[in-house]
Amino acid sequence: MAGNGPPPKARKVRRNADPVAQTVLRWERAEAPELPEFRIERDGQLVEFVWPERTREWWQMWIDSPQSEHFGASDWQYLLDTALIHARLWSGDLSAAAELRLRVAAFGATPADRARLRMVFAEADGADKGRGSSGGPSARERYGTLRSLPGGKGNGSA
Template identity: 40%
Template sequence: MAGRGPAPKENAVRRNVVDLSHLEGDEDVPDRLKKLFKRDGYSVATQRWWDTWVESDQAESFKTTDWQRLQMLAPLVEAYYRRPGHNALAEIRQNESLLGATVTDRMRLRMNRKDQDKQGPERPDSLPENVADFELYRSLGGA
């Protein structure tokens, strides 16, 4: 009578596992794409914007197309810094959102690579001493 609902199936398969394979940076991105094209022609603010993206955690998983997107966005960022306007800012925000600029964007894209690395394997080899082994409990005649 303890607990809610029926007991889980022994061979239950979790179907909503999050696939983070898209975060693996296995593609070799040319260094020229990671450098701001014609950097001297941009203001210090735009250069800082670029450097922030290059040093961000999500940049580790960027592919060639992501870096090209940032290269295309740089002139728009420069234009916004020279003459701020809501239309340019909306376009910048939309593009940055697709690259995971804010916490909400990264949550939506399921970008939690650091947390995944800290978790280790899904199932540990042994349980800590202060944790009950429910499989052993069931095999001994428990719920």
């Protein structure tokens, strides 16, 4: 009679490999542009667009954010277009809220967005000194002096 139990599991082969090869780009960091001055048409006349103060603060927040260290020119241009949507929202156009939320999520605006994008803050990596998230002693510190008994089974009495 053959061995008992199910046959050994075969090694699974990934069948959903990417059909298109990845494109590797040269990365170039770009400096944040200033919020531009421009004119808009209002009541048939061209008038200077005034950025809401809240949008100016929001723009500075992005410039100062850790994420901005990884922004290229196209990222800043996309964020600049997003600033216009932010200005619409803070000027009373509440229909801009959904688009604004989607756009800032792409940049890691909230903790959930950063988790989805697999972003972590560098200080967080070393802050717990290897003790895990609880801040208590590590397993090595708690159990480092424990050794197994001869025979490897419990207290040695058989």
